[in-house]
Amino acid sequence: MKVHVDMNLCQSHGECVAIAPDVFELGDDDMLVWQEEVPDDRRADMEAAANACPMMAIRLED
Numbered sequence: 001m002k003v004h005v006d007m008n009l010c011q012s013h014g015e016c017v018a019i020a021p022d023v024f025e026l027g028d029d030d031m032l033v034w035q036e037e038v039p040d041d042r043r044a045d046m047e048a049a050a051n052a053c054p055m056m057a058i059r060l061e062d
Contacts, residue, residue, distance in 0.1 A: 002061040003038055003046060007031075009057035016049035016058060024049065 003023065010032050016024040017032075023046070024034045038046055043060075050058040 001038055001040055001043060001046065003034055003036055004059045004061060005032060005034055006057045006059070009055045010053075011055055013054055015052040015054065019049045019052055020045045 012026055012030045012032055014026055016034075017026055020042070022035075023038055023042070024032060027033050046058075046060050050056075050060060
């Protein structure tokens, strides 16, 4: 699955990092970086990260 983050919405709260630190990371400048391709068996974690985002900036695509 593909993970998209709208960086126009993201405010680097880090909720996604807390849920999936192997996929999402806050860089030294507090800018979010992430893996764009994630195995389908991680869907539950990615949905949890998307749902936890206060800015609703994370979108998943099959």
